[in-house]
Amino acid sequence: MTILSSPNLLNDKTILDTVIATAGEVVVGKQHEIKLAFACLLARGHLLIEDLPGVGKTTLAHVLARVLGLSFQRVQFTSDLLPGDILGVSVYEKDTGRFSFHPGPIFAQLVLADEVNRATPRTQSALLEAMEEQQVTVEGRTHTLPVPFFVVATQNPSHQIGTFPLPESQLDRFLMRIELGYPDVSAERTLLKGRDRREMVAEIEPILQPKALFEMQQRVSEIHVSDALIDYLQELLNHSRRAPGFLAGLSPRAGLSLRSAAQAWAMLAGRSHVLPEDVQAVLPAVVGHRLRVRDRAHEAAPEDIAARLLREVAIP
Amino acid sequence: MASATAAGVRGRAEVSPPPRIAVRVLPNRYGWLMLLVLGVMLLGSINYNNNLGYALTFLLMGVWVMAHVHGYRNLRGIEVLGARATPVFVGEEAVFEVFVCNSSARASHGLAISAGMVTTDMFEVAAGDSHTARLSFPAQRRGVLPLPPVTIASGFPLAIGTARIGWRGEASATVYPHPAGALPLPETDDPAAAAAGYALSGDTDFAGLRAYRTGDSLRQIAWKALARERGLHVKRFAGGVAAQVELRLRDLRFIGDPETQLSQLARWVMDAERAGISYSLDLDHVLLPAGVGEAHREFCLQALAHYGPPS
Amino acid sequence: MTATRRIELTRPVVAWLAVSLLMVVLLHARQQPLWVCGGFLALVLWRILHAWRGVPLPTRDHRMLWLLKHALAIGIFWVVYRRFGGVIGRDAGISLLILLIGLKLLEMKSQREFVLVALLGFFLLVTAFFYSQSIPVAVYALACVAALLGSMVAMALPARARAVGANLRLAGTLMLQAAPLMLIAFVLFPRPGSPLWTLPKDARHAVSGLSEEMSPGELTRLTMSDAVAFRAAFSTNRPSVAEMYWRGPVLVKTDGRTWTPGEPSDRPAPAITAQGVRYSYSITLEPTDRPWIYALEHPSSLPRGTRLSRDLRVLSGRPITDRIRYSAESYTQAWVAEADSEELRAALQLPPDAHPRAQALARQWRREDRSDEGVVRRALQRFRDEPFVYTLSPREIHGDPVDGFLFGTRQGFCEHYASAFTVLMRAAQIPARIVTGYQGGEYNPVGDYYIVRQRDAHAWVEVWLGHRGWVRVDPTAAVAPARVQRGIDQALPGLGATVGEAAADLAVDFAAWRELRYAYDALNNRWNHWVISYNARRQSAMFDEFGLRADWRALALLLGAALLLAGTLLVAWSLRGRRVHGDAIARAYRRFCTKLARRGHPRAPHEGPMDYARRVGAALPAAAADIARITGLYARARYGPGSSGADAQALRSAVRRFAP
Structure with a gap:
């Protein structure tokens, strides 16, 4: 019957604030994006970062892994990358006369799939299936992926030549899609004056044990979602499906994603329950890659679509 | 402009009004008695062909009907917002606070809340006002004491009919084991702490910081360091490690039945808390890391309350 | 099953009933012997003295008084028997009823006995109509009904027993709302042509008028x-x-x-x-x-x-x-x-x-x-x-x-x-x-x-x-x-x-007075015509006018239908919606937003409570603390876990006091 934030939540918030602050020291001026990334992680979702090269996508993923003490693997996607290069292969052992499985880079707690749109769709889908199922099946044998398991995929804006942009159906598997964008002036200045980022990343001491992160993820699903908030979520979903102007409405999965992302956001705020503001904060990242407006001539930025949705739906 | 917005908001809310709470109103034994008397009056009026007798009888019959309508209306708009109870120890009274509000435009009179065998005194709730009713139940068993289904009843206006609404909330009181047992706190494992005694005095020399580990007491967190964005750290004191005891259920295997053991643990938790000693609780399958403070104590007692199937 | 608490009969509650019953007995004072009314008054006074002065009541604890009460009861029977030559007749029966109500008043301790005595009061009231059905009697009887109903209200709500005006108003409301049902039943209730059973000999009091005999004087x-x-x-x-x-x-x-x-x-x-x-x-x-x-x-x-x-x-x-x-x-x-x-x-x-x-x-x-x-x-x-x-x-x-x-x-x-x-x-x-x-x-x-x-x-x-x-x-x-x-x-x-x-x-031969007397007599005439002498013949005559055959079956059917209709209308009318939609928490918050909107800061429909609070708090720094507190309460109450109503309650009172 505790109404206030339980001590656990308070603990979590303290820790998460530290984690975010630490990450913020390396990835400057991207506080909100970092928070979103953590929320995504806490909600057990995967993250897609879509932006130009060089804005710090890789750094962010690396920082996340370091700060959380997660085992980290980076896979640079290229057009000649094969599924086996990611998942791992079975190799015949002469000594034992049996096949043994050599796990690929995906068997890490945090996998950075860099420039995922450079690989062929076949390779892409191997990654996405593993993401979805939390396991890898090679030659009839199923290998469970580590827990927690978190994929950060980066993608360059799709109009570059020689890329295979992720199809819409696959985009849905990422809980969030964020853009980093250029840093603002003061952040840029800090960046220029500061030390080498890679060095800084290497110096980061893990603040959280994987087990603690796992427990936090457990607690995220316990964050209270009241009937009133469910009403709001439903209004949002219904509006995206019914209102003219939206090409494809949000899927039920999108609704669930929105809910757990909002729960994670509430946890970042140290709250035991979700507020409409939590939904509003995560909504652009969660629905930006799932919604399309009808008017394709003026391709609206995902943020604009989300903002429109938020503006048009009243909080019940 | 402002009013238009307000109206818009209200208009939205009316789309899905909350489910109305069903008010049941039935004549009680006095109601039936009154009908009987009215029947006799009617017979008399018929026999003597007394028209004023008829009139009076019919008037009172009408009043009888209207009294039930008024009884219904009296309870309409009464909502139970919720109920809660603070945890108690076995042997204490668990007091449930039931929050009642009146969302109708008129006052509701003569209400009484009952649950199980317990009934409150009469109270009334003014229009748009609310009331907190208290129902106490003896906490006899460790574990969870659920609030029985709640009934709000009123005999208003003539006590010839009873209007009722029911409410089934999920309120429950946690019942901690009764803290009892004569065993002293177990010896601490740490010789340094033992030397320093159990007292963890505030003026012990500050010795530095160490990284936060899950389970560390909030009291020991170095908040200033955190504020300076230096990460989460815990203060360390000159005595080495803070005084700490481990309260283990398995250490008590030799005394009494499980309830007695839990009572002893509860006793220890209270004692350690009073002494300000950091304590951990090990219930075999549940392990609460060391800590001290109100919240920690609550957690430990909760764990004890929910331990295993209550006997 | 009824978990009603035993209700103490407080002084005002007892006083209500005592006064109401005295009013009813007063109506009988003209016909009843003085000792009956006097005896009743004495019993009422005893009860009142008990309530105020602690004079003991004839309970088993006070053996002598208890015996006295039983002796009184037997004595009443005996005296009535001697006086009227039986207890079955009308006057004797009423004497007995009055005194027994008095005795019952003495031993009244619980709500059950209170209701019984009050109902006997109604019964006693109806017997008064055997003697007179004039307009003053009818009006006085209405006052008695109001008083008795008021007593019942006082008993149902002991805390408000002293609110005489409010209780009488409620009784009056009940009576007014009952009036349509009464009218319908009065007109349509089938009147039998003859009594159901033989009336006691003294059922009708002697009427004055010419006889078939004339001697001087x-x-x-x-x-x-x-x-x-x-x-x-x-x-x-x-x-x-x-x-x-x-x-x-x-x-x-x-x-x-x-x-x-x-x-x-x-x-x-x-x-x-x-x-x-x-x-x-x-x-x-x-x-x-x-x-x-x-x-x-x-x-x-x-x-x-x-x-x-x-x-x-x-x-x-x-x-x-x-x-x-x-x-x-x-x-x-x-x-x-x-x-x-x-x-x-x-x-x-x-x-x-x-x-x-x-x-x-x-x-x-x-x-x-x-x-x-x-x-x-x-x-x-x-x-x-x-x-x-x-x-x-x-x-x-x-x-x-x-x-x-x-x-x-x-x-x-x-x-x-x-x-x-x-x-x-x-x-x-x-x-x-x-x-x-x-x-x-x-x-x-x-x-x-x-x-x-x-x-x-x-x-x-x-x-x-x-x-x-x-x-x-x-x-x-x-x-x-x-x-x-x-x-x-x-x-x-x-x-x-x-x-x-x-x-x-x-x-007093003033013209005005005479005028008044004529008006009163005219009223009386109409009263007699429409109310007192309404009987089976008049009932059937009335139905003949509408071309209906007024046998009791048709009347009963009509009566049922009319009562049902009137009852439904009445219930619908008295339950007409005065309820504001929305649950208590949302309503309180809406009130809060309305108050702020009046200050020129309406909430956008899509604006979250926290965002709104931040925005308005910045605009109204003086009220910022209140706004933050109320918003916090609202957010917890509406979106927080648990079914606790404490926040809702705090929210409601905070919003009520909130004056930006």
Whole structure:
């Protein structure tokens, strides 16, 4: 019957604030994006970062892994990358006369799939299936992926030549899609004056044990979602499906994603329950890659679509 | 402009009004008695062909009907917002606070809340006002004491009919084991702490910081360091490690039945808390890391309350 | 199952019931013996003293008092039995009920006993209608009902028992809302034609009115009564007051003192020769318990179910036990020239040795005047010339009543004049008989009808004059012409000084007062017509008008349907929605937003509570703390876990106090 934030939540918030602050020291001026990334992680979702090269996508993923003490693997996607290069292969052992499985880079707690749109769709889908199922099946044998398991995929804006942009159906598997964008002036200045980022990343001491992160993820699903908030979520979903102007409405999965992302956001705020503001904060990242407006001539930025949705739906 | 917005908001809310709470109103034994008397009056009026007798009888019959309508209306708009109870120890009274509000435009009179065998005194709730009713139940068993289904009843206006609404909330009181047992706190494992005694005095020399580990007491967190964005750290004191005891259920295997053991643990938790000693609780399958403070104590007692199937 | 708490009967609650019951018993004070009412008052006082002064009640703890109570109960039975010769009769039953309610009041401790006593109070109230159903009684009874209902409200809400006005208002509301149901049931409830079981002997109290017997002082007693005998409304034109002779029993036989009717005759009524104006009128007759009704002399058309007797009385066949209303037509100029020898012989009968001086006088007149008319004239002349006085309080007559009156006191009332005149006529061999009835009436301009009261009772004479038949002669008119021409009020100016009840009426002769009295009587007439005398016949007559057959089945069906409809309407009306939609928390928050909107900071529909609070808090720094607090409460209450209402409650009160 505790109404206030339980001590656990308070603990979590303290820790998460530290984690975010630490990450913020390396990835400057991207506080909100970092928070979103953590929320995504806490909600057990995967993250897609879509932006130009060089804005710090890789750094962010690396920082996340370091700060959380997660085992980290980076896979640079290229057009000649094969599924086996990611998942791992079975190799015949002469000594034992049996096949043994050599796990690929995906068997890490945090996998950075860099420039995922450079690989062929076949390779892409191997990654996405593993993401979805939390396991890898090679030659009839199923290998469970580590827990927690978190994929950060980066993608360059799709109009570059020689890329295979992720199809819409696959985009849905990422809980969030964020853009980093250029840093603002003061952040840029800090960046220029500061030390080498890679060095800084290497110096980061893990603040959280994987087990603690796992427990936090457990607690995220316990964050209270009241009937009133469910009403709001439903209004949002219904509006995206019914209102003219939206090409494809949000899927039920999108609704669930929105809910757990909002729960994670509430946890970042140290709250035991979700507020409409939590939904509003995560909504652009969660629905930006799932919604399309009808008017394709003026391709609206995902943020604009989300903002429109938020503006048009009243909080019940 | 402002009013238009307000109206818009209200208009939205009316789309899905909350489910109305069903008010049941039935004549009680006095109601039936009154009908009987009215029947006799009617017979008399018929026999003597007394028209004023008829009139009076019919008037009172009408009043009888209207009294039930008024009884219904009296309870309409009464909502139970919720109920809660603070945890108690076995042997204490668990007091449930039931929050009642009146969302109708008129006052509701003569209400009484009952649950199980317990009934409150009469109270009334003014229009748009609310009331907190208290129902106490003896906490006899460790574990969870659920609030029985709640009934709000009123005999208003003539006590010839009873209007009722029911409410089934999920309120429950946690019942901690009764803290009892004569065993002293177990010896601490740490010789340094033992030397320093159990007292963890505030003026012990500050010795530095160490990284936060899950389970560390909030009291020991170095908040200033955190504020300076230096990460989460815990203060360390000159005595080495803070005084700490481990309260283990398995250490008590030799005394009494499980309830007695839990009572002893509860006793220890209270004692350690009073002494300000950091304590951990090990219930075999549940392990609460060391800590001290109100919240920690609550957690430990909760764990004890929910331990295993209550006997 | 009912988890109701035992409710203590606090002082105000007891006082409510005590006062209400006293009010009801007061209604019975006129009929009940003083010791019954006194005894009840004593019991009530005992209870009140217990409540306020702690005087012990007769419980088992106080053995002596407890025994006393039982002794009292037995004593009450005994006394009532002795006084009324039984406990079954109406008056006895009511005495018993009053005292037993008093005793019950003493032992009343619980809510159950309280309700029982209150219900007995209603029962006692309805018994009062056996005695009177007048408007004041009805109004007073309504006050009693309100008081008793108020007592029940006080008992249901002991905390508010002192709020006398509020409780009575609630009782009044209940009664007003019950009124439509009452009206429907009253009109449509099937009325049986006869009682369900035999009524006790004293079911109807004695009614005043003319009897079939007249002895000196008989009419005088009636004249003391202001009670209404009947009311007559003429439809088109109306006769003068002097022409209004309302015929009642005809008295033929005499023993020298008392007059009684002749032998009943089953011969048909004699033919009536009529002339002049025909008057149609309707009469509302108060119950008389006699088997005849009154009509103007002489009727040409009678109400259904009645017949004209040989002596021209209108017979109803059975006693008039309820107020009835009937229509008739009459000619005031009418003759009856038919009589057989037996009738005439009976109209000459005189006790042989009675009234010697009167007989001598009559015989002397007969010798001096051959014609019957001459004798009649001489007799009237004598009343006019001699110092005869028309008075209600004549000196006592010793010896022969007629001789004593004619030659001694010379003071008398109509009965004296009528009997003396008849004796004189018979002694002179002119057949004569006394007709009793009412003469005149008081015109009520408000209701356009005549009120005929008991004090309008009159006796006059009919003489048989060969060729002209029975001729009415009113000797009283010879002495006091005003009595006949303008009514008894004018004829007896001193009446008020001696007659109790009429005193107020006559002494205060203001026009306004008279007006008021007429209005009240008109109201009474209507009350009697529409309320009191509504019965099975009227019910079926009403349904006939709508072309419906009013058998009880149809009535019951109609009653059920009408009650259902009225009940539904009533319930719907009294439950008409006053509820604001939305749950309590959302409502409180909306109120909060409205308050801020009035300050020029409306919340955008899509704006989250926290964002709104931040925005408005920045705009209204003075209220920022309150805004943050209320928003926090709201967010927790609406979106937080748990079903606790503490936040909701805090939110509501915070919003109520919030004044940006």
